[in-house]
Amino acid sequence: MVLSMGPSAIAAKVALLATLLISAEALSIAPRAPGLNVRISVADGLLNSSTDGRISLLFAPAGLDPLDDTDVTSSPDLFFGKNVYNYHSRDTAVLTGDSGQNVRIGVYGYPNVSLNDVAPGDYTVQAYLNIYEKAVRSDGSVVSVRFPCGDGQPNVAGFGSLITPMTNVTISGGHQTISLHFNDSVPYEVFNGTEIGACRQGNYVDSKNLKHVKIRSAALSKFWNRDMYVGANILLPAGYQANDTNTRYPVVYSQNHWAGGDGAFRYSTSASFAATWDSGVINGTNTTAARPTPKFIVISFRHEAPYYDDSYAVNTANFGPYGDALNDELVPHLDAMFNTIGKPYARIQEGGSTGGWESIASVIYRPDLFGSCFTYYPDSLDFRRHQDIYLYNTPNAYYREGVAVPSIRTVTNGTEIVEATTEMENHWELTFGTSSRSALQWDAWQAVFGAQGLNGYPLEAWNKVTGEIYPEAVEYWKPFDLSHYVTGNWDNAKNLGAVLKNRIFIYVGLADTYYLNEGVEKFQENVESFGGAGWANFTYIAGAPHGGNYNRLEIWTYLELLDKWFKDHAPGGATPLGDNVTSVASRGNYWEETIARAGHQAALTRQASPHLDVYKKLIKGSVGRWDPGVALTAQWKVDGRLQGKSFAVKQGQTVPYEVKGHLGWWKRSFQLLVTGTKNGYVDETRASQIVKA
Template sequence: MLYRTFAAVVLFGLGLGWFAEPARLSSAQPQAKPSGLKFEVKIAADQVGRNPESGRVLVAIGPKNGEPNFTNYHPPVLPVLGTDADAFTADKTVTLDAASDVFPAGGLEKLPAGEYTVRAVFATNRDINLPSAPGNRSSKTMKVKLDPAAGTTVTLTLEQGLGQDAQVPKETATHKYLSLPSKLLSDFHGRPMAYRVGVVLPPDFQKEPARKYGLLVHIGGFGSRYTHAAGIGADPRFVQILVDGAGPWGDPYHVDSANNGPYGQALTTEVIPHIERTYRCLGTAQSRFTTGGSTGGWVSLALQVFYPEFFNGCWSQCPDSVTFERFELIDIYRDANAYVNSFGVDRPGTRTVDGDTISSVRHECQLERVLGRGGNWHLSGRDWASWNATYGPKGKDGLPVPLWDGRTGAIDRSVVEHWKKYDLKLHLEKNWATLGPKLAGGKVNVWVGDADDYFLNAAVRRFKDSTDRLKSPKFDGTIIIEARKGHSSGGWTRKEMLDAMEKRMK
């Protein structure tokens, strides 16, 4: 599927939610007349544990010669079903059919008769909001014949626990994978929490024990795991780290937020000081840099803007929406509905370079409603839910407050004010008198294609128009909008970026 990641010269590259009982649950999707397809999910006795758990039961249908995919919304799609299970024990059966939450809408009844694969997952992990998270239970993938007209019933047994997270690669002389206990995150969440980070050391790190290095913080595309640091090449000038894109509500976006907690503080006061002490970094503001694309594009820019004297430059490519005047194509300050635009047309969410619509916001959020506990898109752990948890407020029930109604798309105006602090355009405009001098000298570098798959160029265009008007001091960063480029990389090569960082260190 498209994960809002992108192909890049340097690595920039299920839904479950919080499994305490949510008090705020949106209405389930309209009850469809049950089709002939039915999935009965059981859990093996040895997978129940001492205290039966509650969570989200998901069933995904895949192609006959492939694995089911729980998170793909990019056509062609096959159905995914979801429903809640409370205190799931071996004597219970959870049934999913067309009356359950189903993606795509009506997709179960329309499924052509034929051979498929199916798999069930019981998602319970509170700390890593992914279908593959350790502790979740899974059935084995089964090959089946499905026919909606024939009344097919498939029984799936959750007989295996998912083990070690993220398939940690074997460490080498240059590549390390750390899980660092975080007091800040643990205190916020009320349970032990770790900050995961991949480390890439210079090639001669062991041979030059007296040498010190700059620090480059990589942030990957949406959901990129810290283990993807294996794909980052070592550089003789920098210790490089890749932060983890998995957290309790989805990708935590590595800034302080009401729902995720103090990820920005944890990075700057716990993780980076530990890395710099352990791996002989220079440990100065002049020697620290950020870079990333897509999710990493937004985070790298946000870290530079929110911590202007802690980092000495960001190189951001195709960043997620840098102003919510264009949250993709949604203007959260003016629009009444996230799913339908002012012309009464379903709002596109993904497009081709030539402008053809691939998927709509409604379509994408339907999948998130299936994945999220209680049929709630904002608990799914996917793209829209992760943004909502990062930028939005926490409700009295301890859950992220949804920006819009998952069924209708109607925007909740009472939530919008809280989002403004994460609108990077507004943040610069309001605070330029103090931020301007701290960001002077070319610290901000942004690139986007003007045919971005997710319309992210619209926000960057407004960001550029705004920064062009900033004065005292005049904005001296670089913002590039390149013609006929999609959600990819551009503006500079990896070598050009690293050379520019080295020059700034001196």
């Protein structure tokens, strides 16, 4: 899709939105104004109990399956979403174009915000219900989220989702009601392997070289207050013998998105790779003679999670202690099961894109555990360029100096075509879930990098509708700004400048599809300002988009490069990895620090009620402290009676009240009431103390 929507058109679309938070009672009010209404009922017995969830309503051109293409850059579909609460069998949800476009409980659509904007014509329509489950987490926060069940957390139509039949409709353009009926659900996959803890991660049938392991994580289960599992796919080298414990192997941890049961390395599902790997002999192109395949184990984690198809492999306030679950629970478990070399020099992290960020973050936070990373086109390493958003010094994530910020591009013969902007992607995500629950990329970053909001969900760094950036929320991202983190711990007790030197290898194309080269360039600029050129290894290839192996190497050449690193850094190798750079003193991303800084109690601590100070006949009121993005109105109360109309105030503002008259003014009482509203939050009014002038 070539972007044809200019800034004025996009701004006009945004102007349609109203973000007033209305009461939950409005859910039961049927639409009254003329327009397009969609009524969706539930078959008897389909829901065992009432549930919260997100309805996704898709309009595809007539005759097309709405799920055939749901990508923001290419889909012909129209997307609409609505939250439902206490939805149950024989209930009816009403989606209407006249609902005021309230993001929390109204209908939000993409590319047209309102159902009333659906153009007349013929469509195939289908609806899906993403079912949420309530979780009371150990830090006291309460959220309703979808817990995946071995399906990798898709944004729509995951296991257990309710579905309506595909229905052909003709939209007239006038007042019209469409009736749909949830009469089935997406079946849960029946796993044929050794399944434990039913419907948590899944386990798969083992083959000769590919094994599957899953464990219950004590750390995650404690945080989420329910059984939580992490797993791994293990690709064993040719000739591996389980009972030969004297022959031990280094491990490549290959990071990627949800791995399912197909492989431990993304090429391991191909017939040619599998045949060569199993045979132990490379006879591929560009080889002059047969040579042995590398002898190491490849492991891919399975860590689908609430909010996304993987956890980003670190400890975060919204996902929970996934870093500890993987590194301190799963890795030791795998070391005990397989003939690994359990030393940092024998552990390499590798991966691209999301897996690229995970691979480098794992080494940066855990240099005591992993020896090196081979990272390619990673998610943003320096938030001065979060994709193409200048996150620290611009007021809006969607526009920079009046120009739409791009998000996805193609570059052909040096000509760049913008396929999607950050605004388009964020608005598209918003149809699939509010409060960062779309299970899509931008929301995943809010959940990984952000703190918890007072409502328990991620404290979003910008307004999903308008793009306004909240600097206070952005501050919570900084421990996950890897550039900022490394240089901030360069020569302190962690000593990362010396510890990480020569252990980081990064590749990115200069025409990266998602502008990820910008974050790599800023990371290089920052670390080299401290450590000089060569502190880490950087490769840029002109014209190269997102994709491919590290340095775009042929697969077996790449694996031999990893094998050489193992041999060079082993004891007795050319450049052994010393104990002095693998000390636990350099470890970071501790769970206790993460949750204390950004969890529920931190959210409570940063709140403050309005407060009054008296200066004889002048009262000065602070509006208190609220989460970023909360819209505030204030009203004075004098002698127990409200005065005038409420008025808009801003965070940090001081509101004066001058006492008029002379008679008995010192006996009068004063109080300031401040009401906050924000999408995803319950309306709240806070009162100051009562004072006398």
